[in-house]
């Protein structure tokens with residue numbers, strides 16, 4: 001095998017031995033330059049020169065060529081980025097209401113389309129009210145710093161998203177992590193800490209885990225959260241539009257309703273296909289967070305067109321069978337990969353990891369997939385541990401059976417050459 005490939009090591013560049021800020025930047029620069037020399041830089045992507053649809057065009061930075069490829073790496077699970085009625089709505093609203101909100105939500109930035117979107121999200125999630133944010137990242141930060149003070153405790157699943165960790169760091173509270181999706185490990189931590197933090201513990205989990213594609217064991221988690229009088233924050237970024245009745249998310253998936261101690265966060269940038277984030281919860285919690293979630297209070301509201309087109313996608317999601325089509329495509333892909341002997345971990349959703357035995361291979365096979373007309377994502381340390389380096393594919397409702405079969409034939413060809421299983 002040709003070993004012109006290399007390992008991506010972001011740990012190397014996180015800090016410099018003497019604490020010098022510029023030194024770590026120069027060290028990173030020299031690593032980037034090596035990647036560029038190898039024409040294998042997956043840290044600086046070749047951009048798309050088309051919409052992010054099931055089929056895309058990629059502008060190869062090295063050859064200057066425009067490559068036509070099937071998209072298996074997008075978060076647009078429902079293909080909504082190009083959903084025609086939403087695009088039309090965005091244009092109409094932009095023409096009449098302009099390109100920006102013009103202010104933060106609590107001053108002049110709230111518009112009628114934001115109110116309609118917040119109402120739609122709350123109804124979809126089965127809760128009283130919602131607040132929208134400029135991204136899922138800022139929604140998570142806002143929820144956590146709004147609710148938590150340094151005297152509280154935050155208990156995380158080990159695989160929670162970076163925005164949840166960053167929000168927790170900003171809150172100044174102590175953080176502990178339980179083993180991934182392991183209610184027993186959660187219970188042990190709560191049993192040890194509940195007395196010290198009466199009513200002051202926030203448990204946080206992704207609804208669908210962004211790297212592994214498995215679903216949080218919410219019934220058991222909620223039982224434990226209730227037993228120890230804690231609050232639960234569920235990040236439904238990858239659950240919205242993907243699981244539950246017509247894509248309503250993780251509570252709907254388990255038929256859980258009417259929980260006052262649960263806060264749901266999420267994003268508009270994945271299945272909904274636009275940009276923005278949200279918090280959905282009981283009226284008291286939302287009223288409180290409109291002020292105390294600083295990323296809402298001190299950050300400009302979403303443009304009216306984004307709110308209006310997002311609402312259009314929510315309506316399509318809950319009134320058609322598109323989420324069932326996504327589930328069908330995901331099951332077909334996952335089951336076929338498993339039958340062929342690939343390790344897809346515990347994926348149950350549209351996110352399907354495929355473990356690659358050797359992390360060094362990731363850079364090489366990134367070229368191989370693209371040259372065969374397929375875009376996938378490559379996940380390497382520190383996002384996951386070295387032994388868990390992987391290709392991560394994301395299914396779309398709009399993929400055809402031929403698209404999936406083509407992917408399956410390509411991965412087999414690459415496996416024959418590089419032994420990735």
Ligand SMILES: Cc1ncc(COP(=O)(O)O)c(C=O)c1O
Nearest residue numbers: 135136137161210237267269276
């Ligand atoms: C689990 C999870 N939460 C939050 C986010 C952040 O969402 P956004 O891209 O809207 O900032 C992401 C996106 O990467 C995510 O995967």
